[in-house]
Amino acid sequence: MYRKIFEFIDSCEETAVELQIELTKRPAVSPVSGGEGELDKCLFLEKWLKEHGIDTLERYDAPDPSAKGGVRPNLTAVIEGTNGALPCFWIMSHLDVVPAGDLSLWNSDPWIVTRKDGKLTGRGVEDNQQGLVSSVLAALAFVKLKIRPEHTLKLLFIADEECNSNFGINWLMENKRQLFKKGDFVLVPDSGDPAGETIEIAEKNSLWLKVRTSGVQAHAAYPEKGRNACLAGADLMLRLRKDLMKKFSARDSLFDPDYSTIEPTKKEANVPNINTIPSEDVFYMDIRLLPRYRVNDLLEEARRVKLGIEQEYGVQVDLSIVQSKESEATPADSPIVKMLSVACKQVLGRDTRTIGIGGGTVAAFLRNEEIDAVGWCTLDNSLHQPNEYCVIKNMLDDAKVMAHIAAQSKFAMQSEFMAQK
Ligand SMILES: [Zn+2]
Incomplete structure (x- = not known):
């Protein structure tokens, strides 16, 4: 089963690049940074997902009169798992991007993706479209191959991550807390290192x-x-x-x-x-x-x-x-940490280690609600810089790790979750 999934993901390179190009064309810059918000980008993504067979979508719009359409959209896509008793596996990425900054520092138009040497360049291609597209590829593999993951896989595309999350995850936690069930766990593919070896579980x-x-x-x-x-x-x-x-x-x-x-x-x-x-x-x-x-x-x-x-x-x-x-740490032995490290080892032959960081991330909003959340992905950290880029191979490899987590059950037995919670 895994082999089929991984082959499918590898065959999706052009699809992933196409999606990156289209997402980048729609600059989802926050109104406080001089943009219109995420609506155009979200509408496009909804349409794209539907056209590709991912049609269990739900929108959660936070009202914001200063944004286009008066809303900051948050979107979920659900791939039902075989075992409804298991907690859901969420992958949370963000729709918004930071402004391009000084255009003279860019070698090309930041909103038109260029492709060279296995890399895509453009504003947002790494932060956070790389993780976003990886999660879409993982979901697509299950839908297209008609394989159901063990865990229900939920993709969450949030607004307003780059500012203060008041229209994004913070708003969802305050207004739609029931979206998350006890025991659900979240991967945030928005921080990492070039080797994809560090799993961020805590912040100061x-x-x-x-x-x-x-x-x-x-x-x-x-x-x-x-x-x-x-x-x-x-x-x-x-x-x-x-x-x-x-x-x-x-x-x-x-x-x-x-x-x-x-x-x-x-x-x-x-x-x-x-x-x-x-x-x-x-x-x-x-x-x-x-x-x-x-x-x-x-x-x-x-x-x-x-x-x-x-x-x-x-x-x-x-x-x-x-x-x-302030936020609680996600325990180093929590199911998501175990499943992620097993996936990295089995899929990519990588050894991982857990780390804490000094700065604040959106995972804190989840951890404060007792939802285990980890930050992980494979990236060169070119985010927020001129000529921001994404390594295409990282996008595909991370998608395989995500699919592996959704499919695996070894560490996800009901009893183990109950003992933990
Ligand atoms: Zn980000």
Whole structure:
């Protein structure tokens, strides 16, 4: 069975390239980035899927008056599995793309795909049309060969991934949560490495902190008449970093770097002249905690340090959250991780390893709803750059891995899922 599926996928190279060309012609740029949204691209994809025999489609439109048609479309395609008792296998890719950027840096029109040396070039061909097309090929194999996968395979094409997902997966989680059943698992083919060896299962909990120190302005020759906000702020910056690094000092080899990062970053200007003691000081910190630590616990510790500074310098310090994101990790022994690593080994002869990352991804929205989600695909990471490209072979190979996961049952027995959940 697998051999037939893989041969079919290999025979689809021209179909995949055609689909990439058509998708790229329809720039699904978010209205906040100056585009019209995903409607044209989604309508095209719906039509294309229907014409190719994938007709169990459902649209979930998030209202957005600033987008074409007043909506940001999310689309699902369902390939029924043989075992309805099993959880569903979702492959989630995104329809939207980032703008082309500086056109003079492109060697060709970003919205017209060029093909050379086994690669396609164009905006969106890697991020995220490569993963999108791979998932379509996997589904197509089952439909065309009239083979039913073991798991029900659900393709999810979401809007608004490049901005904040408020019209995409975040909106679906808030308005259509019932789409996902307990135990369902999700592959997000939107992050990876050129060898396709890393499975992303966790991200650090992040916090952007704004620290405002207020003192009293004075002539720099008579500092005792003022309260130096710059001095107090500088001391606070160093103490925060030192104390927090000490308190949140665990190591976790899943991550690179393997520790929580606590870095002062942006600094706002204060007085324009050198001989004035400033009454205001504002700096920011970018904090990324290992998942075992909670943002609130860090804030509590930061407030303790701040109190010490306020007392010592007679200033007032205000800590405010610019942005904060927390998510659970997907367990390294969860069924999707096992099935994916088995598929990589059996289909491509690859050994995989699990990793965590410092930045935030859409998988966090799923993990926070107790849905196991992993990021994986094989890509050179040319995304968001001029001359973004996709390696055609990666697109086909990843499709085989996806089909293998949908078809395999070894790690998907009901009892094992029940024990896990
Ligand atoms: Zn992406």
